[in-house]
Amino acid sequence: MTTTEPLLDVRDLSVTFARKSGPTVHAVDGVSFTVRPGETVGLVGESGSGKSVTSLAVMGLLPRRGVRVGGQVLFDTDDLLTLPRDRMRDIRGRDIAMVFQDPMSSLNPVVPIGVQVTEVLERHQRLRGDKASAAAAELLSRVGIPDPTRRLKEYPHQLSGGMRQRALIAMALACQPRLLIADEPTTALDVTIQAQIIELLKELVQDTGAALVMITHDLGIVAGLCDTVHVMYSGRIVESAGRRELFAEPRHPYTGGLLASVPRLDAPRGAPLHPIPGSPTDVLRWERGCAFAPRCPNRLDACTDGPPPLETLPGRRLRCLNPLSETEEVPA
Amino acid sequence: MLKFVVRRLLLLVPILFGLSVLLFVWLRALPGGPAQALLGERATAESVARIEALYGLDEAWYVQYWKFVSAAVQLDFGNSARTNRPVTEEMLRTFPATFELAIAALIFAIGIGIPLGYFAARKYGSWLDNLSVSGSLLGVAVPVFFLAYILKYVFSVKLGWFPTQGRDDPRIDADHPTGFYVLDGIVTGNLEASWDAIMHLVLPAIALGAIPLAIIVRITRASVLDVVHEDYVRTAEAKGLQERTITRRHVLRNALLPVVTVIGLQAGLLFSGAILTETVFSFDGVGRFIAEAISNRDYAVLQGFILVIAAMYVVVNLLVDVSYGLIDPRVRVR
Numbered sequence: 224m225t226t227t228e229p230l231l232d233v234r235d236l237s238v239t240f241a242r243k244s245g246p247t248v249h250a251v252d253g254v255s256f257t258v259r260p261g262e263t264v265g266l267v268g269e270s271g272s273g274k275s276v277t278s279l280a281v282m283g284l285l286p287r288r289g290v291r292v293g294g295q296v297l298f299d300t301d302d303l304l305t306l307p308r309d310r311m312r313d314i315r316g317r318d319i320a321m322v323f324q325d326p327m328s329s330l331n332p333v334v335p336i337g338v339q340v341t342e343v344l345e346r347h348q349r350l351r352g353d354k355a356s357a358a359a360a361e362l363l364s365r366v367g368i369p370d371p372t373r374r375l376k377e378y379p380h381q382l383s384g385g386m387r388q389r390a391l392i393a394m395a396l397a398c399q400p401r402l403l404i405a406d407e408p409t410t411a412l413d414v415t416i417q418a419q420i421i422e423l424l425k426e427l428v429q430d431t432g433a434a435l436v437m438i439t440h441d442l443g444i445v446a447g448l449c450d451t452v453h454v455m456y457s458g459r460i461v462e463s464a465g466r467r468e469l470f471a472e473p474r475h476p477y478t479g480g481l482l483a484s485v486p487r488l489d490a491p492r493g494a495p496l497h498p499i500p501g502s503p504t505d506v507l508r509w510e511r512g513c514a515f516a517p518r519c520p521n522r523l524d525a526c527t528d529g530p531p532p533l534e535t536l537p538g539r540r541l542r543c544l545n546p547l548s549e550t551e552e553v554p555a
Numbered sequence: 556m557l558k559f560v561v562r563r564l565l566l567l568v569p570i571l572f573g574l575s576v577l578l579f580v581w582l583r584a585l586p587g588g589p590a591q592a593l594l595g596e597r598a599t600a601e602s603v604a605r606i607e608a609l610y611g612l613d614e615a616w617y618v619q620y621w622k623f624v625s626a627a628v629q630l631d632f633g634n635s636a637r638t639n640r641p642v643t644e645e646m647l648r649t650f651p652a653t654f655e656l657a658i659a660a661l662i663f664a665i666g667i668g669i670p671l672g673y674f675a676a677r678k679y680g681s682w683l684d685n686l687s688v689s690g691s692l693l694g695v696a697v698p699v700f701f702l703a704y705i706l707k708y709v710f711s712v713k714l715g716w717f718p719t720q721g722r723d724d725p726r727i728d729a730d731h732p733t734g735f736y737v738l739d740g741i742v743t744g745n746l747e748a749s750w751d752a753i754m755h756l757v758l759p760a761i762a763l764g765a766i767p768l769a770i771i772v773r774i775t776r777a778s779v780l781d782v783v784h785e786d787y788v789r790t791a792e793a794k795g796l797q798e799r800t801i802t803r804r805h806v807l808r809n810a811l812l813p814v815v816t817v818i819g820l821q822a823g824l825l826f827s828g829a830i831l832t833e834t835v836f837s838f839d840g841v842g843r844f845i846a847e848a849i850s851n852r853d854y855a856v857l858q859g860f861i862l863v864i865a866a867m868y869v870v871v872n873l874l875v876d877v878s879y880g881l882i883d884p885r886v887r888v889r
C-alpha cells in the first residue's frame with residue numbers, strides 16, 4: 224500500500240433525512256475513510272447500511288430538500304460539501320465519476336448511446352463533432368463493446384444489460400477520472416456477466432490508475448478486487464481493515480456473520496447455510512447501544528448501555544465491545 | 556414507416572364509408588327536413604314537395620345515398636340548401652378560419668402550458684405550483700362560453716384592447732388567396748391586415764385554448780415530477796452536465812412523451828370546430844357553420860363537413876403517432 228496523500232478524505236460524514244412524520248433518520252453517521260490514488264476501497268454492507276447514501280453524498284447528488292449533510296469530504300484540498308454547485312458540476316464526470324446499480328434504468332431511453340457518451344466529452348473536454356464521435360467509439364471498444372461505431376447510433380433498448388453497463392462504464396471513464404465510484408454495478412446483471420464486468424473494472428482501474436470505491440454487499444467481489452474494506456452497519460463503519468486481514472481474521476461479529484453466510488462450494492452436501500439471524504431492520508439506535516446487538520451472537524449486557532466507540536487497532540478499526548478473538552474460527 | 560402510414564390511410568376508407576352511412580341515416584331521422592326548415596312552419600304541402608323534388612329528396616334513400624357517394628368521391632358534396640353555394644366552396648371559406656383559430660389556440664396552450672407545467676414541477680409545493688394546479692382546475696371547470704363572454708366583455712367592450720367579433724376589420728382592404736388571414740397578409744405584403752387578423756384571433760384563441768392549456772399544464776407537471784426522479788437523470792447529474800442540457804435532453808425529452816399524445820387528441824378536437832367560441836365571437840368558422848346547418852337541416856353541408864372532419868381527425872392522430880415514433884425510439888415502427 225502506498226503512503227501518499229489521500230485523494231479522497233471523508234471525515235465524520237453524516238447524512239440525516241428529515242421526515243414529515245416520525246423522527247429524522249441518520250442514514251450515515253460519523254463515517255470516515257480515505258482513498259489513496261490508485262487504491263481500490265470496498266464499502267460493504269446490507270441494504271440500508273448507508274453505503275449508497277455515502278457515495279451520493281460524496282458526489283453531491285443527494286436531494287437538497289429535507290437532507291442535512293455534515294462533516295467534510297476532502298478531494299485534493301477542496302471540501303466537496305461546501306463547494307459552489309458550479310464547481311461541483313465541473314468535478315463530477317471529470318475528476319470523480321460514478322457507475323450506478325441498474326443499467327436498465329440508468330440510460331436515457333430516448334437518446335442514442337453515442338450522444339450519451341459524447342455529451343461528457345463535450346462538457347469536460349470541449350470535444351466536438353467527429354472528434355467526439357471517434358473518441359466515443361474508442362471508449363466503447365475499450366470497454367469491450369463490439370462494432371462501436373454502429374452501437375453509437377443505437378438506443379439503450381437495443382443493448383443487453385451487460386452491454387449497457389459497459390456503456391455506462393465507458394461514460395464514467397470518458398474523462399479519465401481520478402476517482403471512480405461504483406455502486407453495486409453488477410447487482411442487476413446475470414452471474415456470468417457480473418464476473419466480466421468486475422474483470423473489466425479491475426483492468427480499467429489498473430490501466431488508468433484511477434482509484435475505485437466499490438460499493439457492494441457481495442463479499443466475493445470484495446475479495447477479488449479491494450485493497451481496503453470498510454464494513455458498514457446501520458449508517459456507521461463497524462470494521463475497517465485490509466482485505467487479507469479482514470478475510471483471514473474478521474473481528475466484528477457482523478463481519479464474521481457476513482463471511483459465514485456466503486455459501487461455500489467446498490462445504491459438504493446438505494450442510495446448512497448460515498444466515499445472520501434477524502434482518503437489518505432489527506436495529507437499535509446507535510445512541511442507545513450497538514445497532515447490531517439485537518442480532519449479535521456475542522452480545523454482552525454492556526452492548527446496549529451506550530454506543531461502542533470505533534477503536535483503532537494495528538492495521539484495523541473496530542467498533543465492538545466483544546469482538547471475535549483473533550484466533551477464533553468464524554462461527555459456523 | 557411508409558408502410559405504416561399507408562396502412563393507416565387505407566383505414567380511412569372503411570371509417571369514412573361507415574360514417575357516411577350512419578350520417579345519412581341519422582340526418583334523415585331528424586324531425587323536419589330541409590324544405591320545411593327553408594320554407595318555415597306554415598309552408599304548404601305542395602311547396603315542400605316542390606323543394607324536395609328540386610333537391611332530389613323525394614327519391615328513395617338508397618338512390619339518394621348512391622348519388623351522394625358517387626359525387627362525394629369526386630369531392631362534390633352538392634350545394635348548401637341555405638346559402639345555395641357548393642359545399643366545397645363553403646369548406647374552403649370556413650376550414651382555414653377554424654384552422655387558424657385552432658392553431659392560435661394550440662400555440663397559446665402549448666406555449667404557456669409546457670413551461671408552466673415544467674416550472675410547477677421543479678418548484679414542487681411552491682406558490683407557483685399551487686397556483687398552476689388550482690388555475691388549471693379552474694381552466695377545465697369554467698364553461699367555454701362563459702369564459703368567452705367574460706373575455707369579450709372585459710378586454711373588448713370595457714377596455715377596448717381587442718375587436719369584439721369577426722375575423723378582420725372590414726375597413727381594411729385585403730386579399731385572401733389562402734383563406735388564412737394572418738398568412739394572407741404576409742403573402743400579399745399587407746402586414747396591417749396580418750396584424751389585424753392576429754388581434755381578432757387573440758381572445759377566441761384564449762377562450763378555446765383554456766381547456767387544452769389546463770390539461771397540458773397538469774400532464775406536463777405530473778410527467779416532469781416522474782422523470783426528474785429517474786435513474787438516467789441522476790446519471791446525467793453524475794456526468795456533471797450543465798443544468799440546461801439535463802433539462803432539455805434528459806428531462807423534457809422524456810417528460811414530453813405523454814404530453815404529445817394529449818396535444819394530439821386536443822388538436823383533433825380543436826380542428827373539428829369550436830361551436831361555442833365561434834358563436835360568441837361571431838367567428839366565421841366550421842363550428843358556427845355546422846351549428847347553423849343543423850338548425851336548417853342542411854343535409855349536404857352536414858354530410859360533407861362531418862366526413863371531412865372525421866378524415867382530418869384520423870390524419871391528425873396519424874401525425875401524432877408518427878411524431879411519437881420520432882421522439883421515442885422504443886415505439887418506432889419498422
